Each structure stands twice: as C-alpha cells, then as structure tokens.
Amino acid sequence: MRRITAPVTARAARALEAGDQVFFSGILLTARDQAHLRLCEYLRAGKDLPVRLQDQIIYYCGPAAAPKGRPVGSCGPTTSARMDAYTVPLLKAGLRGMAGKGRRSEEVRRAIRKYRAVYFLAPAGCGALLARKVTAARRLCFADLGPEAVYELTVRDFPFTVGIDTRGESIFHRRTKGVFHEKK
Amino acid sequence: MNKNKIDTRETEELIIDTVARAHFRMRPDVKRLLLDAARKERAAAPRRALEQILENARAARTDKVAMCQDTGLPLVFLETGRQECLSPRGIEVIRRAVARGYQRLALRPSWVDPFRRVSASYRGILWHWDVNPRIKKGMRITVCPKGFGSENKSRLVMLNPTAGRDEVEECVVEAVRDAGPESCPPFVVGIGIGGTADHALLLAKKVLLGRVDRGSTVSLFRTMEKRILEKINRLGIGPMGMGGAHTALAVKIMSADTHIAGLPVGINISCHALRSAGALITNTGGLTCAG
Incomplete structure (x- = not known):
C-alpha cells in the first residue's frame, strides 16, 4: 500500500492514480458547507484567507465532539458534491486536494486536472474507525460554526482511495456500465 | 400530590x-446482512469497503464513539x-x-x-x-x-391509481440510482405505499425500524421487495460506490389504504449505518x- 504525507507536493500528487489505495498521514483541514461559503467570500472580496491552503488537503467533515481523553469524536466524510460549487476557487488559491465521499461535477474534475490536484475518497460512514487514526485536533477558524468550523486534524494512516487523480481520471468515470457516469 | x-x-x-x-452498537439485523454481503462479495474493493464498515462497528462499540x-x-x-x-x-x-x-x-x-x-x-x-x-x-x-447524506435522497412520487407494481418498482430503483455512491451504500431502502403524501414518507421510515433481515409478512410485498432488491443490486454502485453486487442490503415495504384518485409512494433511503x-x-x- 502506498503512503502519502501532507502537505502534498505537486510531485507526490502526480504519482497517484485513480483507484490507488493509500495511507494518508499528516495534516487534514476540515471544512464543509458553511466554511466553504465563507472561504469563497474571502476570495471574492480579495481578502487573505484565515487558513493557508497551499499544498493542503481539505477534508469534507464535521467531526463529532471529542469524548474525554481523545482528540476528536467520530469523523467520517460528508457528501463532496455539495461543495462542488465552491471547489474551483480554492484549487485556484493553491489547495492540493480534497477528501470526501461520492462523485464530483464535471467542472470540478476538469479543475482537478488543470490545477494538478487530487481527490481522495474516505471510507464513508466509518467515523469511529477514522477517529482512531487522528492523533491531534485544533480549531483554526470560524468557531461560531461549531462542528462546521475549520479544524486541523493530524492523522496517521487514514485509508483513502484515490477518486480523481491529477490527470483527471476518475474511478467513477472509468466504469462505463451505466451508473458510474459523472454527476451532471 | x-x-x-x-x-x-x-x-x-x-x-x-x-x-x-x-x-x-450496530443493529444485529443490519450486522447479519453486512456479514452475509462481505462473504458473498467477490471483488476486492467492495469487499474491503464492507470489511471497513464492520470494523467501524467494532471500533464504535469498543471506543464508545458514534x-x-x-x-x-x-x-x-x-x-x-x-x-x-x-x-x-x-x-x-x-x-x-x-x-x-x-x-x-x-x-x-x-x-x-x-x-x-x-x-x-x-x-x-x-x-x-x-x-x-x-x-x-x-x-x-x-x-x-x-x-442526511441519505435523507437528502428521500423521495415522494405521487403515481396514478392505475399504476401497477412495475411502476412502483421502477421509481424506487430510479431513486437509488440517483442516490448513487455518495449516500453511503449499501443502502437499506424503506418504501411506504398508500396513505397521503406525508403518510407514505412516514411509513417508509417506520418500516426501517423493524427487522430488515426478514421480508414482509404480506406475500405480495415480499415478492416486490425481492424483485426491487435484485434490480437495485444490478445497478453496480456497490459498497461505498466501489462497484460490486451489494448496492442495497434490503428493501422493506409497508402500506396503508389510500384514496381512489392516487397512489403515493414514499421512498426513504438509509445508509449502511441504519441506526x-x-x-x-x-x-x-x-x-x-x-x-
């Protein structure tokens, strides 16, 4: 099994192919619907982002609160497609990739190719399993959003599957038997 | 007092x-279906997905994490x-x-x-x-x-009273096709037939509270459940969208009498974490x- 560590350089990303199973270690930044809305407002207004995105991976996740003695609670991925409309500006701002569950829009797939980014699939609905692999968590910004705030998770050996690689190859795209077409 | x-x-x-x-704690009926699916699934990626789901259940139980x-x-x-x-x-x-x-x-x-x-x-x-x-x-x-990953894919279809079983089955399969890999398959699909618009959706949810590892007590529904499950599993979405033979674990139907002018069909899709x-x-x- 391939291993990869964040921050992910362009070179490390290029080595990944759609369908690869990888163990991911290092930093993941959590952000979901409302945080995306805000990050994109920053960019539209030409303001500096409250987090550095260069070579980072955004994980579409709103973790459950940490039980006593643990860095974080259940922390599986949420549906990536809801973030489709906000993804391209973030890639443009230097983001190296995203992790979540399910299909992406054709626009996002093209942008992933253009910006040499990568889209990972996390094991969907396995938040308890993933929580065991988080070694530290701290909130970076948007505290008022509660679980939807941006957290920095330090993880060890997160089991990801490469969903879309830097060439824009998608595991959902490659299977041609009917259901695996991209989301319209 | x-x-x-x-x-x-x-x-x-x-x-x-x-x-x-x-x-x-994973429900025992759901666990039974998942174990069975993991045994039968041949391809590596979907089998791995099913194993992760079962391992997740063990982690949840031991660590007391959702x-x-x-x-x-x-x-x-x-x-x-x-x-x-x-x-x-x-x-x-x-x-x-x-x-x-x-x-x-x-x-x-x-x-x-x-x-x-x-x-x-x-x-x-x-x-x-x-x-x-x-x-x-x-x-x-x-x-x-x-x-809500799966709740967002819920559906209400108000069919004509002259619609047959085929049409009901078709709209359920269509809803699952639309739910796709992002709603955490393998699904458990609840179907409420009859009543009013709101009641059909409530039935679709209620039917999932009962055991899902056995069919309906009504023989017509048992047949429909089987047929719909087979059709869904031919979609090839598979566990976590990794392809394979298990897009759904079970389909359950509950019905109520309805009006002469309509046939409401409520569809509630549950992710594999049917809790x-x-x-x-x-x-x-x-x-x-x-x-």
Whole structure:
C-alpha cells in the first residue's frame, strides 16, 4: 500500500492514480458547507484567507465532539458534491486536494486536472474507525460554526482511495456500465 | 400530590442509554446482512469497503464513539399502551433526556435554524407519537438518528391509481440510482405505499425500524421487495460506490389504504449505518396524565 504525507507536493500528487489505495498521514483541514461559503467570500472580496491552503488537503467533515481523553469524536466524510460549487476557487488559491465521499461535477474534475490536484475518497460512514487514526485536533477558524468550523486534524494512516487523480481520471468515470457516469 | 415532584431520573437514564445504544452498537439485523454481503462479495474493493464498515462497528462499540459523525436528527417514535396517556411534561422529559444524551455522549449537534445556519444545538428532536393497544403496560420509545447524506435522497412520487407494481418498482430503483455512491451504500431502502403524501414518507421510515433481515409478512410485498432488491443490486454502485453486487442490503415495504384518485409512494433511503434502539419505559411516573 502506498503512503502519502501532507502537505502534498505537486510531485507526490502526480504519482497517484485513480483507484490507488493509500495511507494518508499528516495534516487534514476540515471544512464543509458553511466554511466553504465563507472561504469563497474571502476570495471574492480579495481578502487573505484565515487558513493557508497551499499544498493542503481539505477534508469534507464535521467531526463529532471529542469524548474525554481523545482528540476528536467520530469523523467520517460528508457528501463532496455539495461543495462542488465552491471547489474551483480554492484549487485556484493553491489547495492540493480534497477528501470526501461520492462523485464530483464535471467542472470540478476538469479543475482537478488543470490545477494538478487530487481527490481522495474516505471510507464513508466509518467515523469511529477514522477517529482512531487522528492523533491531534485544533480549531483554526470560524468557531461560531461549531462542528462546521475549520479544524486541523493530524492523522496517521487514514485509508483513502484515490477518486480523481491529477490527470483527471476518475474511478467513477472509468466504469462505463451505466451508473458510474459523472454527476451532471 | 404534587406531580412536579415525581422523580424522572430513572427514565432519563434509560433514554440516554437508548441513545447510546443507537449510536455505538450496530443493529444485529443490519450486522447479519453486512456479514452475509462481505462473504458473498467477490471483488476486492467492495469487499474491503464492507470489511471497513464492520470494523467501524467494532471500533464504535469498543471506543464508545458514534458509528457515524452524522449523528443525525434524532427521531423519537413513542408508543403509548392501553393504559397510559402521555402528558405535556412527559414530552418535555423525553425531549430533554434525548438532548442530554447527545450532549453527554459527545454526539455532534447537527440541528440549526434553516436559514441562520449557525450554533447547532441539542434542542431539536423530531417526534412521532402513536397509540399501540398491544402494549399492556408502560410505553415504548425508539430513537432513530437519521443522517442526511441519505435523507437528502428521500423521495415522494405521487403515481396514478392505475399504476401497477412495475411502476412502483421502477421509481424506487430510479431513486437509488440517483442516490448513487455518495449516500453511503449499501443502502437499506424503506418504501411506504398508500396513505397521503406525508403518510407514505412516514411509513417508509417506520418500516426501517423493524427487522430488515426478514421480508414482509404480506406475500405480495415480499415478492416486490425481492424483485426491487435484485434490480437495485444490478445497478453496480456497490459498497461505498466501489462497484460490486451489494448496492442495497434490503428493501422493506409497508402500506396503508389510500384514496381512489392516487397512489403515493414514499421512498426513504438509509445508509449502511441504519441506526435505531428501543426501550420499554415501565416506570412511567412523571410522564403520564392522570386517568
């Protein structure tokens, strides 16, 4: 099994192919619907982002609160497609990739190719399993959003599957038997 | 006697324990179906997905961490028996206990005002109350946390009264096709047929509270459930969208009489984390109206 560590350089990303199973270690930044809305407002207004995105991976996740003695609670991925409309500006701002569950829009797939980014699939609905692999968590910004705030998770050996690689190859795209077409 | 003095702590603890079971313990019927699917799945990627789901259940149980971070909107189904009648205070006690359970067990609050969208709280449980004359004493509570990755794919189809079984089956398969890999397959699909628009959707959810590893008691529905399941599993979406033979684990149908002019079909898609837990509250002191 391939291993990869964040921050992910362009070179490390290029080595990944759609369908690869990888163990991911290092930093993941959590952000979901409302945080995306805000990050994109920053960019539209030409303001500096409250987090550095260069070579980072955004994980579409709103973790459950940490039980006593643990860095974080259940922390599986949420549906990536809801973030489709906000993804391209973030890639443009230097983001190296995203992790979540399910299909992406054709626009996002093209942008992933253009910006040499990568889209990972996390094991969907396995938040308890993933929580065991988080070694530290701290909130970076948007505290008022509660679980939807941006957290920095330090993880060890997160089991990801490469969903879309830097060439824009998608595991959902490659299977041609009917259901695996991209989301319209 | 002053009713407000009745101690309801025992009931509260029972309800908090029910919330914990719903989140930390995979339902045995769901587990059976998943184990069976993992045995039968041939390709490596979908089999690995099923194994991860089962490993996740073990982690949840051992670590007391929710199976899924989407701890859902907690739906509470309450059935009162032939003797007791729920009081307004009883409703308050149950609501508060569920919210406390979420808070104490570090379950994510996911309930917000639909437009303000900030400060998710622990106050928003949804409530269904039935009278079940088969319950001789006490009341039965079922907590069903519903995640929204799959709830977002719910569907209501108002068919013509002349529509046949084929049309019903087709619209269910279509809903699952649309749900796709992002709604956490393998699914358990609940179908409510008949009633009104709202009732069909409620039936679709209620049917998932019962055992899903056995078919309907009505033979027509049993046949339909099987046929729909086969059609769904031919879609090839598979566990976590990795392809394979198990896009759904089970399909369940419940029906009610309906109007001569229509045929409502409610479709509720549950992700593989179909969660619910129940308890019989025998000590109903502080929950009931006198008489």
